[in-house]
Amino acid sequence: MPGPTPKRVFVFRHVPFEDLGLIRGPLQGRGVSIEYADLYRQGAAVPDVTRASGLIFMGGPMSANDDLSCLRQEMALIARAVERGQPVLGVCLGAQLIAKALGAKVYRNAVKEIGWFEIHLTEAAARDALFAGLGPAETVFHWHGETFDLPPGAAWLAYSEACRNQAFRAGANVYGLQFHLEVTPGMIEDWCAQDANCVDVRELDAPIDARRNSGRLAELASMVFSRWCDLL
Numbered sequence: 001m002p003g004p005t006p007k008r009v010f011v012f013r014h015v016p017f018e019d020l021g022l023i024r025g026p027l028q029g030r031g032v033s034i035e036y037a038d039l040y041r042q043g044a045a046v047p048d049v050t051r052a053s054g055l056i057f058m059g060g061p062m063s064a065n066d067d068l069s070c071l072r073q074e075m076a077l078i079a080r081a082v083e084r085g086q087p088v089l090g091v092c093l094g095a096q097l098i099a100k101a102l103g104a105k106v107y108r109n110a111v112k113e114i115g116w117f118e119i120h121l122t123e124a125a126a127r128d129a130l131f132a133g134l135g136p137a138e139t140v141f142h143w144h145g146e147t148f149d150l151p152p153g154a155a156w157l158a159y160s161e162a163c164r165n166q167a168f169r170a171g172a173n174v175y176g177l178q179f180h181l182e183v184t185p186g187m188i189e190d191w192c193a194q195d196a197n198c199v200d201v202r203e204l205d206a207p208i209d210a211r212r213n214s215g216r217l218a219e220l221a222s223m224v225f226s227r228w229c230d231l232l
Contacts, residue, residue: 006031006032006033007030007031007032007033007053007054007232008032008033008034008035008051008052008053009027009032009033009034009035009052009053009054009055009056009232010035010036010037010047010049010052010055010056011034011035011036011037011056011058012036012038012039012055012056012057012058012074012077012094013036013037013038013040013058013060014040014058014059014060014061014062014070014093015040015060015061015194015196017187017190017191017194018058018059018060018092018191019058019187020034020056020058020182021182021183021184021187021221022181022182022183022184022217022218022221022222022225023056023089023182023221023225025222025225026222026225026226026228026229027225027229029226029229030229030232032053032229032232035047037049039069039070039073039074040060040068040070044070046073046077049077049081049086050084052081052086053086053087053232054086054087054088054089054228054231054232055077055078055081055086055087055088055089056088056089056090056091056094057074057078057088057089057090057091057093057094057095057097057098058091058092058093058094059091059092059093059094059143059180060092060093061196061197062093063093063096063106063146064093064096064097064099064100064106064146064148065100065106065107071097074097074101075097075100075101076101078090078097078098078101078102079101079102082101082102082170082171082174085171085173086173087173087174087228087231087232088173088174088175089174089175089177089228090175090176090177091177091180091181091182092143092144092177092178092179092180094176095148095167095168095176095177095178096146096147096148096176096178098151098170098174098176099148099149099150099151099176100148102151102152102154102170102174103151103152104148104149104150104151104152104154105148105149106146106147106148107146107147107148108145108146108147109144109145109146109162109163110162110163111162112144112145112200112203113142113143113144113145113160113162113163114142114143114144114200114203114204114208115141115142115143115204115208116139116140116141116142116208116209116212116213117139117140117142117160117161117162118137118138118139118140118160118161119137119138119139119140119158119159119160119166119167119179120136120137120158120159120160121134121135121136121137121138121157121158122156122157122158122159124155124156124157124169125157125158125167128155128157128169129172129227129230129231130169130175130224130227130228131157131158131167131224133223134220134223134224138216138220139213139216139217140179140180140181140213140217140220141179141180141181141183141188141213141217142160142163142178142179142180143180143191143197143200144163144178145200147163147164147165147178148165148176148178149165150168151168151170153170154168154169154170155168155169155170156168157169158179160179163178165178166178166179167179172231173231175228181220181221181224181225182221182225183217184214184218185210185211185214186210188208188210189210192207192208192210
């Protein structure tokens, strides 16, 4: 008899340097194949994701409100994936794209949040499939200047002092994370050196310590992303 169909996830990147990072390990550990769909590249074709096990949307320096065909295509894919009941995960820009695709507004946050800052988990997070068991507050990495309203009916999972909506769940298996659980110290150092981020870096009061909380972040990433993989 034929074996089970291999699981496959499509990953939508927006720039080469915002990659899976710590999400890759849990996927590979479960034998999930990874296919990149870099729609920002000229001539890239929109993949058929109807039979994918899940979709992941990464971060990027652009805005979800920018008039870019790749972002419009991704939001259409998100809306249809949600209708089909496919698991979806969005990080930073990816979370904003999910929020906007589900009818919420994306707009400039009161301040830029760049570096290591605490998030606080809500009561809903304590009962959530991904976040149950985390501390009431955890220090994670951030790099964003925009935020979003919660999509209608979404569960509010986390907030920070500077940004109210840090994580949400829509339905049972669609998650948006404004913060970056996926980053390694090497990724943070690379982001600080990227031309696309030079304005943000110049505005910082002090250089970012890429390793400040990287050990705990890796523990959190393993827990949260492994649990998301269990939804596939």
